[in-house]
Amino acid sequence: MDVVEFHRRASEDFVRLVALVGPDQWGDPTPCSEWDVRELVNHVVGEELWTVPLLAGRTIEDIGDSLDGDLLGDDPASAASHAARAAQNSVTEPVLRGATVQLSYGEEQAAEYVYQLAADHLVHGWDLAVSIGAPAHLDPEVVDGIATWFKDREDLYRGGGAIGARLEGFSDPTASLLGAFGRDPGWTPAHAAVGRLGAAFGLGDVDAIMAEMTSDCVFESTSPAPDGTLVVGAEAVREQWQQLFGQTDGALFETEESVVLGDRAIVRWRFSWNEADGQRGHVRGVDVLRLRDGKVAEKLSYVKG
Incomplete structure (x- = not known):
């Protein structure tokens, strides 16, 4: 042809x-x-x-x-x-x-x-x-x-x-x-939801974060060890992010990699902040997400160290 x-x-x-x-x-x-x-x-x-x-x-x-x-x-x-x-x-x-x-x-x-x-x-x-x-x-x-x-x-x-x-x-x-051509042959609309959530965290935009989460969302934080804290419902989850970004100087989330498989996703991230001595501190971790109807219904966070 x-x-x-x-x-x-x-x-x-x-x-x-x-x-x-x-x-x-x-x-x-x-x-x-x-x-x-x-x-x-x-x-x-x-x-x-x-x-x-x-x-x-x-x-x-x-x-x-x-x-x-x-x-x-x-x-x-x-x-x-x-x-x-x-x-x-x-x-x-x-x-x-x-x-x-x-x-x-x-x-x-x-x-x-x-x-x-x-x-x-x-x-x-x-x-x-x-x-x-x-x-x-x-x-x-x-x-x-x-x-x-x-x-x-x-x-x-x-x-x-x-x-x-x-x-x-x-x-x-x-x-x-x-x-x-730079395409993921396994792309689904869920990839877009995960990408938008990562972008919102990168901006520290709590409204944008919550726009990607269901009204009955569940968040499991990384502390205290060993099991973290389970937070249920959009209002309570929003408070967690407001505290994090409001009380952390220079808070910055960066997505390192994301993998989406059906209604589940794994996101590797790096979180950094300003230390009192002017240096940048950071931790690295992963989120295990569950998606429903194009939004994040569950976010379970794990951190190195």
């Missing part, structure tokens, strides 16, 4: 997934932590709308801000379908004649640009599928084609900050490609 076919298949699969988004799912989290479902779809539709004028020879300056903002309107599925069809119709002729296109980093071959589009549709299609609970079955021929193309470009993408750190240890071709 050639890149035009890769693009057609990947974009059609994306349109199919957009049609499956439920009315209450547009605000749900995605593997792209900065985007919810609607923002993810809007990004891809925006890429499709840019494709037509760029391949017709217009520049980014020509287009300006005409494609900024919300592009989905009241009918995202139709917006995605129409944009994909227009993009598909625009790619064949420029690729066949070896045309070039003006991108943000300069002049590029049209075929290379369409490879970029196909890859983005493929990976974001997986993002969308796992976000809405749809089957995340990527076309194996498109996966192989994009993997071959991406092999020599991965370092360039990562060096430019376009993708995260590579995840290793996968034998399945789809999982390997997702890992190369």
Whole structure:
């Protein structure tokens, strides 16, 4: 298959997934932590709308801000379908004649640009599928084609900050490609909840912390030894965090690693503070979490030493 076919298949699969988004799912989290479902779809539709004028020879300056903002309107599925069809119709002729296109980093071959589009549709299609609970079955021929193309470009993408750190240890071709793009093939919405909780602790934001916990949440602290103290209910748990951040000078939580398996998660963290002598003290520990309905219902904390 050639890149035009890769693009057609990947974009059609994306349109199919957009049609499956439920009315209450547009605000749900995605593997792209900065985007919810609607923002993810809007990004891809925006890429499709840019494709037509760029391949017709217009520049980014020509287009300006005409494609900024919300592009989905009241009918995202139709917006995605129409944009994909227009993009598909625009790619064949420029690729066949070896045309070039003006991108943000300069002049590029049209075929290379369409490879970029196909890859983005493929990976974001997986993002969308796992976000809405749809089957995340990527076309194996498109996966192989994009993997071959991406092999020599991965370092360039990562060096430019376009993708995260590579995840290793996968034998399945789809999982390997997702890992190369910095995706965890096992991602679920629970990963997003754990990430938001870690970010809230990193900021010391008690309101944000409690927004990620259930009303009947349970917290088991690290002291006194050997069993800690069990705190039950959101109000009592909130008091624990208010005391911790309010009474600890320079309190800082940093997430070192998190692993999510179904409704359970393990988070390794480092907690540091300002000592009286001006030095930083710290301890390292783990949380064992239980999740329910996208929130943390149980947080059992353990610390080294």
